[in-house]
Amino acid sequence: MSINTQHSTYLPLQEKIVLNNKTARAIELVILSLLVSMLAYRVIFFKDQNHYLPWLLALLCESWFTFIWILIISIKWNQISTKTYPDRLLKRLHEFELPAVDIFVTTADPILEPSIITMNTVLSLLAVDYPTHKLALYLSDDGCSPHTLYSLIETTKFAKLWVPFCKRYNVQVRAPFRYFTFKSTMLEKESFEFQQEWKKMKNEYGNLYKNIELAAQRPFKCDPNSDFADFCDVHRSDHPAIIKVISESTDLPSVIYISREKNPKHPHHYKAGAMNVLARVSGVMTNAPLMLNVDCDMYANNPQVFLHAMCVVFGCKNDQDSGFVQFPQAFYDGLKDDPFGNQLAQYYYLMHGMAAIQGIFYFGSNCFHRRKVIYGSSPNDKIKTETIRNEDLHRVFGKSFELRESAAKILSGSNSKIENQKSPSSLIEAAIHVAGCSYEYGTHWGKKVGWLYGSAAEDMLTGISILGRGWKSIMCSPEPPAFLGCAPPTYPSTLTQQKRWASGLLEVFFTDQNPLLLTIKENLWFRQALVCVWICSWGVRSVMELCYAFLPAYCIITGSHFLPKFNELAFLIPMSIFIIYNGYVFWECKRLGISLRMWWNLQRMGRVTAMTAWLFGFLSVMLKLIGLSESVFEVTQKEHKTNDGDDDSNNDDKNVTMFTYDKSPMIIPGVVVLLVNTTALINGVLRLLKVDYNEIWKEVLGLGLGEMFCSVCLLLCFWEFFKGLFRNGKYGIPSSTIWKSGVLALFFVHVCRRSAKPL
């Protein structure tokens, strides 16, 4: 991409803004010194302990927590954000200079991911402020569902009205399901013409919505003469590739439906596999130098998002600085105060910290990639078309002639002219070839090129390999937020997501993209590798947290200690860590405008998630390592709310924040922690009741106030589980889960008792 540098007096397209965090740094260092004193105290007083076990375990866990804290300090040390100026871009560049972008949307399951949500994603992207003939939208359907194709065809028809409407009236929110939630009373100020148009659009969208809903309810009838003939007698996990060009006019971006070939004998690699098919099919059909990928549960919320991205692309002095442009994830309709702790608000400062090192990681959605970067090139590769050897292309990209040719253009940077390109529909055969399930054998796809295989967190794996090659990345956070999505709407779906993240991230250590290897052998910055270690070790943290959560109960039951006693001076160390740390997190939340309640939910769910979902993520990686299981990508449930307001859904509203449970074993460790700590507390209180009144203070001190306090805190963290023990239906924890947890808790208490007996 060439930069127009004729007028050096132009204002910059993007600016880096340094966030001031001196106070935060100071507090972080205070906490670190307290953590280190605690470790020192443990080592010095180790030999004085009657019970070595809790002391040793506490030392181990606290060493881990201290290590994590050092990582966090390193991540947050400098913080920057990038500000972009699309209006300056439009003044500087002509429309023809803007690069083409291929847009990828993925969907995998028409039940878990209702079509109407996916179609809103599609509509919001078709309607962005960008020359339409430079865009092509590819929808990958891993569910191989005729309903999805039908919905896409209908949606494209609607888009022919919707896109001009949005552009004419400069509509701000271009996903109709969000746009039409505004009340029609807001229209009174607007012109008569607009009101008429608005009503017409609302009507048309209503029809689209109805058609899609009705189609989803009808079973699919096979008609060999229709568009849908390809779907006759196929199974979603065993079928040939289906590719349909739905629109290729110039007033709308091209719209292409892809359901890649699947066969149970060949692994399909879940989302990463789908992304690679998208990359290849689009390489054959449109071969844009940039690609944007958006999950089906997100939508473009800022119509200028492409222009913001271009500010980064053109605004960086060299390509190396913008290997990819990631927009942060924000959520719409998030539950108030984030009861399940899944809206990611707590990562704000960490993300700005990463942005100040080598760059933000790739989050799997809302990211603009350069095609050449995805094709495996490094920043300093200078390739001329003539020098690319055909055998090399063959080995890397596979047999398809069309793909090799287009890849050569991308790698040599000679792709700027797109005029004399063939139309997508004339390339369907070539596209079907590269969407085959055995196409990748013997090529670099999934290993060095495209989205990488080997982890359910394909985003982390792919992103870190890009940074490893020496690219930097940019996080761009315009106002209003570029993309909005839905966080998992229920507690069980949150568990599924968190488990996949914990396991997928941990898997990264066991691939050849291990961050430490990448720093030593390649170009990943050391501090960026530390960021990666912090994220990818969530699974390990679960073991430490769980172990630490059993310590107070163990100590109360056995009458031992893992914290300094109340009358010791050292008691001040854990106490100040607790107070300062929580105050610090609260202060951070406050600066982000997070409520007290939400702060508490984040704290509480931090512990709950670590001890439930992350633990199972950890275990599943261990099972995979010993060869007992394969990693899978479990799709999370998405929910479509009809926001008409005054219907009976209001009644449900109060309950949506309530925890629901399914039979998943993931909450068992949480219930065990709860039961064990409750037992310990009851135990402690009973013991108090037995002693003489005059001795009571001595006894209280002997019990260990620290341990009691920890137990109470844990009880509060797991309070929702406590309520779940007594509730019915989906709000109650299933009795089988309670039984299993009860047995485990009894076993633990029994072991404590045994070890308490003097030998």
Ligand SMILES: O=c1ccn([C@@H]2O[C@H](COP(=O)(O)OP(=O)(O)O[C@H]3O[C@H](CO)[C@@H](O)[C@H](O)[C@H]3O)[C@@H](O)[C@H]2O)c(=O)[nH]1
């Ligand atoms: O076999 C599959 C499985 C999933 N998907 C798509 O992948 C996307 C993400 O799936 P989702 O169930 O929404 O997972 P999340 O946990 O919400 O996804 C987050 O975490 C993933 C990695 O675990 C990233 O890939 C995502 O981009 C990121 O948003 C969706 O569009 C799915 O349709 C496929 O195309 N094929």
Ligand SMILES: [Mn+2]
């Ligand atoms: Mn999602």
